[in-house]
Amino acid sequence: MMKQLGCLLLALALAGSLSGCGSSGPAEGQTFAMDTVMNFSAYGEKGEDAITAARERIYQLEAELSRTREDSEVSQLNQAGGEMTAVGDDVWKLLTSAKTYSAATGDAFDITVAPVVSAWGFTTDTYQVPSQAELDTLLQLVDDSRIQLEQRSDGCYAALGQGQSIDLGGIAKGYASDCVAEIFAQYGVESGMISLGGNVYVSGAKPDGSAWRVGVQAPQDSSAAVGILDLTDAYAVTSGGYQRYFEQDGKRYHHIIDPATGYPAESGLLQVTVVAGADAAREDDGNPAGTGTMCDAFSTALFVMGEEKALDFWRSGAYEFDLILVTDDGRVLVTDGLADRFTPMDGSEYSYETVS
Ligand code: AMP
Ligand code: MG
Numbered sequence: 001m002m003k004q005l006g007c008l009l010l011a012l013a014l015a016g017s018l019s020g021c022g023s024s025g026p027a028e029g030q031t032f033a034m035d036t037v038m039n040f041s042a043y044g045e046k047g048e049d050a051i052t053a054a055r056e057r058i059y060q061l062e063a064e065l066s067r068t069r070e071d072s073e074v075s076q077l078n079q080a081g082g083e084m085t086a087v088g089d090d091v092w093k094l095l096t097s098a099k100t101y102s103a104a105t106g107d108a109f110d111i112t113v114a115p116v117v118s119a120w121g122f123t124t125d126t127y128q129v130p131s132q133a134e135l136d137t138l139l140q141l142v143d144d145s146r147i148q149l150e151q152r153s154d155g156c157y158a159a160l161g162q163g164q165s166i167d168l169g170g171i172a173k174g175y176a177s178d179c180v181a182e183i184f185a186q187y188g189v190e191s192g193m194i195s196l197g198g199n200v201y202v203s204g205a206k207p208d209g210s211a212w213r214v215g216v217q218a219p220q221d222s223s224a225a226v227g228i229l230d231l232t233d234a235y236a237v238t239s240g241g242y243q244r245y246f247e248q249d250g251k252r253y254h255h256i257i258d259p260a261t262g263y264p265a266e267s268g269l270l271q272v273t274v275v276a277g278a279d280a281a282r283e284d285d286g287n288p289a290g291t292g293t294m295c296d297a298f299s300t301a302l303f304v305m306g307e308e309k310a311l312d313f314w315r316s317g318a319y320e321f322d323l324i325l326v327t328d329d330g331r332v333l334v335t336d337g338l339a340d341r342f343t344p345m346d347g348s349e350y351s352y353e354t355v356s
Contacts, residue, residue: 024043024207026041026042026043026047026191026192027040027041027042027043027047027048027050027051028040028041028051029041029051029052029054029055031055031058033055033058033059033062034058034061034062034065034066034172034173034176034196034197035197036173036196036197036198037197038058038194038195038196038197039193039194039195040054040055040180040192040193040194041192041193041194042184042187042189042191042192042203043189043190043191043192043207044187044188044189044190044191044192045188046187046188046189047187047189047192049187050183050184050186050187050189050192053183053186053187054179054180054183054184054194057176057179057180057183058176058179058180058196061090061172061175061176061179064088064090064091065090065091065094065168065172067114067123067165067166067167067168067169068123068124073087073088073090073091074091074166074168077091077158077160077166078114078160078165078166080159080160081162082159082160082161082162082163082164083159084148084150084157084158084159085157085158085159086155086156086157087156087157087158088156089156090175090179091158092149092156092158092288093175093288093289093293094168094171094172094175094289094293095111095147095149095158095166096149096286096287096288096289097171097175097286097287097288097289097293097294097297098111098144098166098168098171098297099144099145099147099149099286100285100286100287101171101287101294101297101298101301102144102301103145104313104318104319105297105298105301105302105304105305105313106305106309107143107144107259107260108258108259108300108301108302108304108305108309109170109171109297109298109300109301109304110142110143110144110259111144111166111167111168111170111171112141112142112143112144112146112147112160112161112164112165112166113142113167113257113259114164114165114166114167115138115141115142115164115165116130116135116138116139116142116257116259116262117167117169117255117257118165118167119134119135119138119262120253120255120257120264121246122244122255123167127246127248127253128248129248129253130262135261135262135263136262138262139259139262141161141163141164141165142259142262143161143164144166146160146161146164147159147160147161147164147166169255170239170256170296170297170300171293171296171297171300172296173196173197173198173199173296174199174235174237174292174293174294174295174296174297175289175290175292175293175296176196176199176292177194177196177199177200177201177235177237177292177296178201178289178290178291178292178293180194180196180201181194181201181203181278181290181292184203185203189203190203190204191203191204191205191206191207192204193212193214197243198237198238198239198240198243198299199235199237199238199292199295199296200214200231200235200236200237201234201235201278201292202214202231202232202233202234203233203278204232204233205232205233211230211231211232211341212230212231212232213228213229213230213231214228214229214230214231214236215227215228215229216228216229216236216238216273216324216342217238217240217271218326218345218350219240219241219242219270219271219326220242220270224345225345226324226326226332226344226345226348226350227324227332227334227342227343227344227345227348227352228342228343228345229275229324229338229341229342230341230342230343231275231341233277233278234275234276234277234278235274235275235276235278235280235291235292235295236273236274236275236295237273237274237292237295237296237298237299238271238272238273238299239256239271239272239299239300239302239303240270240271240272240303240326241254241255241256241264241265241270241271241303242254242270242271243255245264256300256303256304257304258304259304265303265304265306267303267304267305267306267307268306268307268327268328268329269302269303269306269307269310269325269326269327269328270326270327270328271303271324271325271326272298272299272302272303272310272323272324272325272326273299273323273324273325274294274295274296274298274299274302274321274322274323275295275321275322275323275324275337275338275341276291276294276295276319276320276321276322277291277320278291279291280294280319280320280321281293281294281319285319294319294321295321298319298321302323302325307325307327307333310323310325311323311325311333311335311355314335314355322334322335322337322338323335323338323355324338324342326350330349330350330351331350331351331352331353332344332348332350332351332352332353333353333355334352334353334354334355335354335355335356336354336355336356339354
C-alpha cells in the first residue's frame with residue numbers, strides 16, 4: 001500500500017532549493033498526522049511559533065475528526081444512532097461544506113460513503129473486495145441529504161440518518177490547510193508553504209517576491225513531476241488513485257469510491273489537481289470552512305466524475321478554480337486560468353493540452 005506523500009514532498013524540495021533567501025531561511029517543520037506526512041515552512045520572526053501552533057491545531061483536528069478514534073466527535077456522531085448530537089465549530093463547518101459540495105457535484109462527493117469505504121478495508125487496512133450484495137445493502141446508506149444540521153441558541157447540532165456514518169477523509173486535510181493558513185496570518189507569516197499529503201497552501205510569495213514553485217507529481221512515478229505550478233497565495237490539492245490502494249487477483253483497487261456504484265471510481269482519470277486563489281471560497285456560497293476545503297472536496301469529486309463532467313463543471317463557472325487533469329491515456333489537461341502559471345516537465349512522455 002502507498003501513502004499520500006507525493007505532491008507535497010516534491011513541492012517542498014523545490015521550495016527549499018529555489019527559495020534563495022541567504023542566511024535568513026524559513027522555519028521548517030515536519031510531522032506525521034491524519035495518516036500522512038506534513039511539511040511546514042514559514043518565513044518571518046514568528047515562523048517557529050507559527051509552526052508549533054499549526055502542529056498543535058492539526059493534532060486537535062485529528063482528535064476531533066478521526067473515524068478510527070472512538071472518542072472523536074466524528075465517531076460520536078457515527079455512534080449516535082441518528083440522534084441529534086452537539087458538534088463543535090470544526091465539524092459544523094465541515095458538514096456544511098461537505099453537503100454544499102456534494103450537491104454541487106451531483107453527489108460525486110459524499111461523506112456518507114463511509115460504510116462502503118470500510119467494506120473495502122480502507123478504514124482498518126484489512127483489504128478485501130466486498131460482495132455485490134454487501135455493496136447493494138451499504139449503498140442504501142449513502143445519501144448525505146439525510147444529514148440534518150441545526151443551529152440552536154446553545155450551539156450547533158447534527159444528526160445522521162439511521163444507520164449512516166461519515167468519513168471526512170476526502171475533505172479534512174483541506175480543512176486543516178485552511179486552519180494553518182489562519183494561524184500563519186495570526187502569526188504574521190506573510191510568506192510560507194505547507195504541504196499536508198497532497199494538499200498544498202502557499203502564503204504570499206517567496207521573500208524575494210517570486211512565486212512559490214510547486215511540483216505536480218506524476219501519477220505513476222512519485223519521484224517525477226508532470227509539471228511545475230508557480231503559485232502565490234493559493235491552494236493546490238491533488239487526488240489520485242495511486243495514493244492508496246491494494247491489489248487482488250492482479251487488479252488494483254483504490255480508495256476513491258464512486259458513490260453511485262460502491263466501487264473505486266474508474267473514470268479515465270489518474271489524477272486531479274484543483275488550484276484556487278486563497279479567497280476563492282466564500283461563506284455565502286455555503287462554505288464556512290475555506291478554499292483548501294473546497295479544493296479538497298473538488299479534487300475527490302472530479303476524480304470520480306471523469307474528464308468530461310469535470311471540465312463541464314469547471315466551465316460552468318459556479319466556483320473559482322482551475323484544474324490539471326492527468327488521463328489514463330497519457331494526456332495532461334490544464335485549464336486556461338493556469339496557462340501562465342504551469343510549466344510542463346521537459347522531456348515528459350505526456351501530451352499537454354490547454355483547455356478553455
Ligand atoms: P482524497 O485523497 O482527498 O481524494 O480523499 C480520499 C478519501 O476520501 C478516501 O480515503 C475516503 O476516506 C474518502 N472518500 C472516498 N471516496 C469518497 C467520495 N466519493 N466522497 C467523499 N469522500 C470519499
Ligand atoms: Mg479530497
